[in-house]
Amino acid sequence: MGMKGKFKNFFGIEDEYDFVDEVEDDEELDERGKEKNNVVSLSSVQKSSKMILCEPRSYSEVQEIADHMIHRRAVVINLQRVDTEQARQIIDFMSGTVYALSGQIKKLGSQTFLCTPDHVEVSGNITEIMEEADPEQRW
Template sequence: MSMKGKFRNLFGLEDEEYEIVEEELEQESSAEAEPMRRSQRKEDKTNVVSLSSVQKNTKMVLCEPRNYNEVQDIADHIVNRRSVVINLQRVDNQQARQIIDFMSGTVYAVSGQIKKLGSQTFLCTPENIEISGNITEIMEEVDPEQRW
């Protein structure tokens, strides 16, 4: 031990230095731990999803197109993650088939589903909506041309 060390040890100066250094280390470690705690809190909050916000964004749109030109507007609803019920009673059979073909492609592109609800009514949903169950249709001597 050097002469300085003996002198400090004799007067107790060395103990104070250690206490100061220990206090500084404790303050630094607690200061470092606080941002870590804050970031952990932020990470926890980012993993939480409010169910009320999910429910507010879910919409169903009812459409009754009069011609094929309206199909793009209907497809935009699907792309924007809204379910669409399409009633094709007001269009002729050829345009109705074209509308369903276009909507089938749109639904496929967004990984959604399309279901037939009635003879001329279809439900198209995006991927965030799941369809379960079936609706059976009783065909009463309907012209084969009108069947889908």
């Protein structure tokens, strides 16, 4: 007999109702008898975005830069340390990578580019005074 019953007996209170303690089971089962989970895992949500700064010294490093894009990281590429022909090849390769990933490529300076995957939104423009730029470095 529970505490409630002892009080009733002590004070002589008789109820017309029977009290039944019910324990509700919060777990629901699906059709197959397995437990239903209405919890959505947030592990699929990216915890933090990263931006990678790259300063390649040759065209052979471009695949490593593209791998960052494949892993959904934004990349800033500074092409000051490579010659003009290799810089063009790097930009051509990265343009193809960005296109394949539905991302964007933006020119930040005369030799600096921002490559972003599709989940990163870039707004605004950076203008460059072309008279001061070296004509051979224009692409």
